[in-house]
Structures are given as structure tokens and as C-alpha cells.
Amino acid sequence: MAYANLTLLKISRTLLPIAFCFASYGSFAQTEKQIHIIKDKYRSSKLGVFTNDLKRNFDKENNNLLQAAKANGWKLKERLADGNFSELTAIGDDGTPLYYSTFSTELNTATRANALHDNGLLDLGINGENMLVGVWDAGAVLTNHKEFGNRVQTLDESEIMDSHATRVTGILVAEGLDKRAKGVAYKAKAVSNDWRRDKIEAAEMAANGLLLSNHSYGIMSDRVPDWYFGSYIQVSRDWDKIMYNAPYYLMVTAAGNSQKSKDNESPIFGSASNGFDLMLGFATSKNGVTVAAADIETNDQGQLLRASVTTYSSFGPVDDGRIKPDIAAYGTNIYTTGIANDTKYETANGTSVAAPGVTGSMLLIQEYHEQMEGSFMRAATLKGLVLHTADDVDAPGPDYKMGWGVINSKSAVEVIANKGFSSIISEETLLEGETKTYKVVANGTEPLTASISWTDPATGAVNSGTLNDMSAALVNDLDIRITKDGKTFLPWKLNAAKADAPAVNGDNRVDPFEKIDIENAQGDYTITVTHKNTLNQGPQNFSIIVTGVALTNCVLVTPEDIELTTSDETAVTLNWTANTDALFQIEYKEKASSEWNVETTFDNFISLNNLVEGMDYSLRVKTFCSENISSEYSEEYEFTFKGSETELLDYMEYETLTLEVQFSIFPNPVQTSMTINGDVSEDAMYKIVSLNGIVVKSGKAEQKQIYIADLTTGLYVLTLADLEGSKSIKFYKS
Template sequence: MTYKSNPYNTLHIYMLLLLFTFNLVSVFSQSDIQKENIRAKYNSSKLSVFNSELKKDYDQSRDKMVRLAKANGWTISETLSNGSFVELQDVGEDGAPLYYTTLNDNVNHTSRADALHNGGALKLGLNGEGMQVGVWDGGTALKSHQEFGNRVLSADGSEKTDKHATMVMGTLIASGIKEKAKGIIYKATALSNDWTKDKIEVAEAAANGLLLSNHSYGIKTDRVPDWYFGSYIKISQDWDKIMYNAPYYLMVTASGNAQHSRDNDTPIYGKNTDGFDLILGFSASKNGVTVAAAESDIDRKGNIVNATVAGYSSFGPMDDSRIKPDISGAGTNIFTTSSTGTKNYDVSSGTSMATPGVTGSMLLLQQYYERLNNTYMKAATLKGLVLHTADDVQNPGPDYRMGWGVINTVAAADAITNEEYSTVISEDELENGEIYTLTVNSNGTDPLMASISWTDPATGFVNRGTLNDVTAALVNDLDIRIEKDGKTFFPWKLSAANATAAATKGDNKVDPFEKIQIDNAKGEYTITISHKGNLSTSVQNFSLIVTGVEVTQCNVDMPSETNLGEAGDESVVMEWKEAPDTLFEAQFKNENSDDWTTEYTYNNFIELKELTIGETYEFRLKAICTENIGSDYTPKLTFVFEAEGTELQDALDYETLSTDSQMSISVYPNPAVEEISLEGNISSNAAYSIVSTTGITVKTGNASAAKIHVSDLSEGLYILSVQDLRGVKSTKFYKN
């Protein structure tokens, strides 16, 4: 047994500077170059062989399907009275016909994706520009609809325009000509395909760099034997193999709408009227994300008031107790595009509508991560991030109705923002017999949460006809534990034998995602990741996500106590208050120049060089905690360089300074609803910043203003900092 320790080092100045440089030239989208970067990480020969196998299997199964359909008088396709389209697509290994079927509030608001859009609460300006999503469905979307412009491509040449596909496409990329219909990624492009050769086409697209695909359809539940429900079958295995071979690609599927169908007469738990054990086919894959429909009340500040599973949404579990569905999203009464005309719209409900809400939100998170890191997340990281940050509703932990909860795109984006500050997002690998350890300090404010996610190999157990077989489909069983003072904390787990029971904590032997939560965490903890038995692949990649930790002692206050130090013939030293783990960005320029000279240091001083006697210079300073998190610049300080006689100047009210050199501030009303006012001896050039508890600066401005509007802030606690030459003063206020 070997140990691999990851101290999660604090920032290194040179790495930061490189990241700054790279981000200046980042395209912030999935360009051809970025797709090529993904392809370069794949084993192209292995992918080619696998794609050839899929095509061979397709031809063989298609011939078999046509023969059996003729012999048994099976209908090839039909449209049901409820509008669902049904089509024979495959034959199970037991000869059962496998029919694909479409699976018929505001999606943006429930997922909180609108907070990432232009004008959204997070002010990130993420709308899907340059990103691409794959959509497979019963046909292709109406490309000429006014909401799509020229952003829908018929990738497989299908000429069949489909009502359901058009609705799904609108939920994803509708531009918002009619505001209620605006999609999650309303500036992205989409590859529209019918489902006839879905595995082959997806495998090829994934090999070419596709990140996400949406599948709002599934196998019709009233036309298969009971043993199919909750089973890991060959179809599940094939999709897992696609994702394992292309580890940046993630499939997102609907859980189904069969909760009250009574189609499974022998569920692994309960009676056929209870709604359990109804997930099957590719929705049962280990590595994909399966989406349930939630009916949620979200207040105007983006907080979940309450949430329940929709009355139609299919429940898990998988027969081996795996947690399915994985996540939930809004799916009821969704206003979206219609195929009946280029300017027509419709309202639809179902897990079909919940699924694109999740897919689009995940693509926004990929866009944001790439913007900050110049690379995309692996699929396991993206999946883990979304499950890790979901709103946990009803009982603590996951359940078989709504998975890990309702997707919260804001919380996931905050975790990305706070990487290396209060979040760890790490992609690593575990070799046979190796143990990975990481020591962290809780931040004492938020729950300490740690999770691991991995794309599991597809080889291993496949059910070929056994009813309610509990054999685990998991191949490489990784384990996460947290230890403190001799106590071990375990991850959540569920049991199919008691599907209505609340989640417990223990050894999870079935899920490729494990999460530990420690409320009221204080002090230092050790996270350990290990594995059982031998890894089938000798090495297993995994993604680790940790939140609620203090990765650095840095804080986002503006630097204070700035003073001039020793002066030379052509230089002067600028000094300020020390701050641990803080990188400082210092800028100075001649007052007649437009260009700032920028230097970085971890010290609390810097030497400004090549100055000219008699010239006036300006200086400003900011603190940087991570590439994404830092303070605002201090107010500009000016000085006339006179070698030994140089003195700082600024536009402060020196009369105020002389009568009371210590700044004082107070804020009222507190709590606040619409606006706050500042009181105290605040100078005319003082600057303010409002920072959330997650470290994000949400507002800045001149502190001498009479009032600061806060009506657009979400409910919660904020830190208000005011900075001038005398230093910085901070106070807290609560926004209702």
C-alpha cells in the first residue's frame, strides 16, 4: 500500500502570472482548437475500434429487429394519443422489443442558471456563446424557428422534423424573442439528430470533442419484461463504454414519466403502485446523469422554498442499490418552442423538459470553468460538481425520487469561483494499492463537504434476464473517508431493500459518486481516498471536490496602511500592511501617462523604479487570493517624486483627517431590503466594496454616496468594506 499526499499548495506567484497571461487570450468558448485539445487526450485508435464495433452491432441488431418485427407483427412506429412518439429501435438479448419513446415555472429560474446570464445576479455574462450541445430525439428540431436563428445543425442529415425535439431544443437554446421561452444556453449552437443511430453518432461526436448531449427519451416501460427495470443491461454498458473512452463527454438522460404506470409488477421494493424501480436502459448507466422532474418554489432571490418530485417522474432505485435518478430539475408546464410554425410556442411537462434544463446548466458551468482555467472539466468532475452542490431537499442526503436534490447552478459556479480559496476541485488518479490523502482546515462557517466522482469502466457485470439481480455493476470501488481525532466520517448511501428510508452513512459499495458532509466542522481534517481489491485498469482517474474549507489565510480586503518608505535617486519604496498568503498587484504610472506599470509581490513592499525628480506619479494596490478572487484597487494615491522629500498626496479631506484620524462606519437599516446608508467620518474619495460570504465581490463604488442600492442582491450575509488612506474598515449587514 502506497500513499500519495496532496497538500494543495497555496498559490505560486509564477503560476498565477501565467494564468493571467493565458486568460488574456482565452476565447471563452469551445473552439476547434479546444476540441482538438480534447481529442489529443483520447486514444484515437481505441475509439476507432470501439466505433467500428458499435456499427457492426447496429447492423446485426437492426437485421434481427426487422426479422422479428415481421414475424411477430410488431409496430415499427406510432404516435400515441398523448402526443408521445414511439419507435422500435432495438431488440433485447431475450428477444423483447425495445421501443424508444419521448418523455413528455421557469427552467432558468429553478436551475438558477439565469444568475449566470447577462444581467444575472453573479454578473458573469455566460450565455453559451461558442459552446455546442448535442441533442438526440425522435427527430430533428424545426431549424427555421425564429428562436434558433442559424444555430441548429441537422448533424445526421435527418429530414424528419419532430415536435418533441423542437420543444427540447427550445428549452436549451431559444434566444428569448419571446422572453418566457428563453433557453438555458440561449447563444449556443446545437447538433440535432434523430435517435436511430444514437450510440454510433454520439461515440463519433464525443471522440471529436463533444462535451454534453441531451436525451429526453427512453425505452417504453409497458413493452418490456419486469427484469429490465433497475437492471444494468448491454445498452447501459454500451453508453458507459462511450463515456469511459471519451472522459470529457457526459450523457444526460430523462428518468421517465412512468411513476403511476404500474408497468413493473415485481419491483425490487414495494408494490407496482408505489412508483419505485422504473428506470431502465441507458438511463441506468453508471457514468451518465439521469434527471428527475421537480416541482419547486424558488423565491426571487434564488432560494429553494420547498421542492417535491413531480407526480409523473419515475423513481429508482437500481437493483444494485445505486442512486438513480442523480439530480432533479423543473419539468412542469414549461413554455417552449413548437414545430407547428416558425413563430409558434407550446407548453409541455415531463422529465423531457427537466433534462435540457440540467444539460444547459452544465454546459454553462463548462463555459465558466474554461474561462477561468483554459481547459474544460472532465465529465466526472462536472457530474460530481453538480451533485455536490445540489439543493438537498426533504430528508438529509440523497433519495431514490430526486437523487441528490435540485440542481443549483449558482452554488456550482460559486464553487468554481472559490477554487483554491474555500473550494478544492482536483482531477487526479489512484494506482493499484495507492492511498491518496489531503489535509484541510474547515472554514468554521459552512459545512465541510467532500465528494469523489469517477468514470467507471464499462466491463463487468451485465444482467441478461435475472429479475431484481442485486449484483453490483460497479467495477472499481473507490472509497472516501474523513478523519479527525480518531473519528471516521463516512459517505451517504441508500439501500434498494428499503427504498423509502432516509439515507444513512457507511461504506458505499455501488455508486461511482460518494459524498461526505460534516455540519459544524471545526479545525483540521484528513481526507483519504482508497480502493477495494484490485483496480481492473491498474489506474483509476477520479475527481475530488471539497467545499467549506480554508485553503488559504488570504482575505479579500483592500490593502491598507499604505506609506512611502526609503527613497533613492530614481526610486522609492511603497509599503503597506502585511497579509498572509496574499499576492499583491501594485500599479504605478506618471500622471500624464495612460499606461500602468504592473508588478506582483507576496511582500508588503515594492520598489518603484526609473522615477524622475519633479514628476507626479499615481499608485494603486490590490490583494489577490486566487486567480478568481481578489480585492478592488485602493483609491489612487499621488506623490511628487523628490527623492528624499517625497510625500504621499490624495484628494482626501485633510481637515477631517486631522480632527479624527481613525475612520469609523456604520450601516443602516440592518437587515436591509432595498438600500443601505453609511454613517461615519467617510472621506469624499473613500471606496466601498460589498463581498458575499463566498468571497465574491458583488458591488463597488464611492463610499460617500448617500445610499447604496442592494435590492438586486440575494438574501444573506454580506461584508461591507470602506477603504481610504487611513486604511480599511469593515462591517457586516444582512440582506432580506
């Protein structure tokens, strides 16, 4: 397919020196300790060498670009008729001018990110605090928009203030002063860069702890020969190399809006009008996440009611058969920040606005994991978790239109919360010739699902002109299998030559993510992870996620049949229905007090000592099946302690009240002391409880400052209580 012969615009571009102050960047995002932990796992020398190579080549390539543009009459920049912005950014190996273009045409409930927010379905208070996201786009963000406060910063002195970049950043981090424009990670911070030096800047920021970046642009589909579509080319490999050497960093990109364009006249499947085989550039990278746009409807419980790919979203596959796009998100009529002034809003459609919904959701998932586990996930783990928990649409398994389905942030964090009870999330390393084996028991209440995900080394070979080249870009081919009673269950796979056919189970030789689903699973299963051939560049890190398993004999039920069995002058003994492998937490207090005493036991009975004769008491019991998973509390019971004549009264006929005042804590994680943010009544008390149920600190909350340097590292629960009731929040002591 020929590209248009364009006229050179009389525009000069001054290449400004880019000065990054990474000390200020570190304080702008994650903590220095968190950044150090991330950087310690990186192949820093290889990443540094590659970054220096990119820098050395940039000026030379840019000069060649300007000369070629002048000689051939190519436009350097252009505002397109549909409002998108394009710019000449590179010349392909075959001499094709490559134009980057934004992908807009012309949220929160659709990604289920709102379930994580303050007052969300899960009531987690995960809003993006102390998290940072990178935004590369056509130009700079309008940083002084009222929705951004001081949370958005421009790092590369971009010449162009861009409406597209401002819309994308609003979807990510807008505060929500206008509730309709509330960003997915609305308390996070963002850094803005234009796309001219995207690889160099992303590599430098990834080397300094950046976890996620959003790229809602790509190569224009109407200006390249047909062989480019679905090809693994140099820019695909470059981004894979960055992610391989910085294994906590993940790139998220838009799939493109070319479904109806008929730009690929020689697709690997069907005809140009079918919309398949339209992936271009870094959208074909192995290790990144490519996002399709979907029309989505959910209910108020976060359940997907319906979803369908939009009429513009570009379809895969990659020519080697890999599953692209990876995931789908809402992309229609999204209300977000505009550029006309600092109070302007706009409505946008496209994969450009679907992508930041995924990027922002992943940022929240990382934040939640760090709070719960004390560390961030590798990029392969995060990617694997999002694909593993996506809502499947239409036929079982993935497809080349919406990948593994619609992103479901709520399901992703529930898998993290269920770790050790009904889910496994484990970051592993596979040695040359090694087989990893995992014995699991299906819980019988949900499908048994197992997946592996890995960041694959950048391949040494790229396509330089072969139409529909099906050579696999995958370097290290890992395999997952599940066996039971002589039967082997295989992962999902797709066939590029039959792109509209449903997924089948078989030996997947092309994707760096493999997933097996077993419906109606019962009993014992064996999961194995192996590899084919040799492992390039030494041992291969991978992540395994398993759901639908029973990891303990604990049954997550609220304790019932609570009885007072014995009593003497200072104590009472309680018992309840037994529950194998459960930890029970008992809270009791003097009825007039706002502070609960906490006891724990693995038995189905406990003695409460040092009680005061004539005093009225309240008590309640809950079941813990893992450190994160517990039942609801039982009904509250009350009794008046009368020594040996004490009797347990019927449960109280009112519901437990919760504090109407909302509060948060800062910082979180915390090292020395933390501050309570919110209106705290003068009679409010606080207590800090470890996950084994021990109260480690308590006192009056009125001062709002709590010193916790004397606590050991770990996860705790802070509870505020007053006469209105109580409310709790988790925090991590680092």
C-alpha cells in the first residue's frame, strides 16, 4: 500500500537539552526505599548501555530524518482533519516514513477501579497516593488545570501543549472536582513527556523506579506498506529490551482506531474489510500491554453485564499468532480534562482513552499489593494478574479483538487478598532444564485457573520487509500444564491464519502468557512449568497465578452457636462451632467503652479473664482463614458479669455502627509516625492491631499523630472508635 507524498511544512524544531533531576523525581513518586528495592533487581548495566546507545543514535537519526523529509517533501507535523495530531518520528528499515499519531475519535465503573477507591465496594481506600505514572504523548499536559493541583509535572520541556495528552492524563489522575471527570488513580502523580525521545526518557525513568507508563499513540496505519502490519520490528524490540532489563516497568499502549480503515490490503487473515491484522510498532511488543476499546455495561456490584468491541478498535493478531490486543477497557464518551483553559472539560472516544483506564487501574493494583505484601509486583506479575482476572466475553478464552477480555480491577485485588486461602501469586525462577511442580486442591466452588507470565528477552531478529512473516518472536518458550488422573489440560491458544475462530487448547509456542481454565474442577491436580529448548540469557523469571484452590481446610463462615460454658469469680469461658484450621478473633469490651479488647485463638473456645463483677460487657467473634481473609463478625452478645452466675444474653438487636467521619492516614507505608487526616472527635480512641489479632498500641486519637517507629515491619490495622462506632484502615510499617 503506497503512502501519500506530503508537502514539507516550514516548521523548525529546536532540540532542547533534557535535564532530569532524579532526586526530585524520587521524592515525587514512590519512596526512596521502594525505588532502591526496584532498582536492586534490575540489569542496570545493560539498561544503561542500551540507553546510551539510544542517545548516541538519536541526534544522527533526527538529522537523517530532517534531510529525508526535505528531499521527499514529507510533512514533519500535521493536525489531521479528525483532530488527531501526527508527527514524523522515524524512517523504517525499508525507507518508509513512520508517523506517530494520537488515537482519539471525535470510566471508572467499567474498569471496576472505583471498587478500590474510598467508599468503594471493597472500601480499600486505594486511590493512587504516593504513586507515579508516566505519560508520553503528542505534547505536554496542561499542568495547571484545576483537576491536577500540583500532581502533574512536565519533564522534557515539550514545545507543544497538547489537548490529547491533557485528556489522557485527566483519565489517569484528575482529582474529580467535577465528579464526571474523576481519574482512575485520582490521587496519583503524573509526569508528562512528548513522544520524540520516548524510548530514551522511559528507559531513564524506568531505571529510577517508574512502574507504569501510558502511550496512547502509535504509527499511522495509512502511511506504511502492508508488511508492517502485525510485524515485530525494531521499535517493538527496543521497548521489549527496556522492559526486560527493567523488570518492574510496564508499558501500556493503545491498539489504534483503524478497524474500518481498510489500510491493510493484505492481512494475514480475511480481507481488508474484516479489520484484522492492524497491530503496528510497539503495539506488537511481547512484554507490553496493548489495549482495545469496548462498549461496556456493569452493575452497581461491579459485575459485567455486557461488553462488545467498538466499531473503531483495531484487531490483531500479530503475524506470529500472538494474542494482541491483550485486554479491553471502556473507550466511549469519556468525560475528561480539556485544554482551552484550566477549567475546560471535553468528551472523547477511542483506544487512546481506553488505554489510560488500564494504566490507572494497574497503578492502583500495584499500590494495593505494596500495602498488603510490602512490595511491588514485577511487571510480568502485574500483567499476568490483569489478564488472569479479566472478564471473558463471548466464546471462552481469548480472541484477537479484545484479547483476554475486559479488565476487572476488583477481581484482581480480590486475588491478592485471597492469597494463601484460595489463590496463589508467586514470583519464581526457572533454571535450564528444570521442572517446577505445584500440587493443588480445587475448592469446588469456582473454576480452577492457572497462568504463567514472563518478561521475555528481546529477540535478535526483526522483520524488515516480509509480508505476514509468521516467525515467532518468542525467545524463551515456557509451558504450563495441569494433570489429573492421567489427563493433561493445555493452555489457550489462537491461530493467526484463522483469526475469527474461537480459541482452542493446545501447545502455545508464541505468547509470553499462558492460561488454563478447568470448569467444575474437583479434587487434586498437579501443575507443572517447564520450558522448550534452551533458556536464552540464563535463568528465566516467571510468575504463576492460581485461583479456585483450597490452600487450607478453613471454612470462611461467621462463628455461630456462641455459648458461655463456665464462669468463676474473675473469668468466663466461651465456645462456638468448630472450624478446622481457622484462627478466631474475639473482641470484648465494657459496654460503655469505645475500645475493644482483642484476643485470638485456634481453638473453638476461650477464657476472658480479669472481668469486673457487676460490669456489663459486649463481645463478638470472627473467623480468619488467612492474614487477609476473614468472615464478618458475629452478632454482638452482651452479658453482666456476676461471677459463677453469669449468663450470656441474646444478641443485641442493632447493627454495628460505623463512624460517619471518613479518615485516611499519611504516609502509608510509614516508618516513624503517621498523621490521621479527617475530622476526629475529642472522645475518639485508636488502636493498632497486628494481623494475628494482638493490640500493639492504643490511645486517644484527638492529636492525630501516632508514633509507630517502635513497631516491627509488617502490615497492621488502625481502628478509630468513638460513641458513633468504629472504622478501620490497613497500613504498612516499613
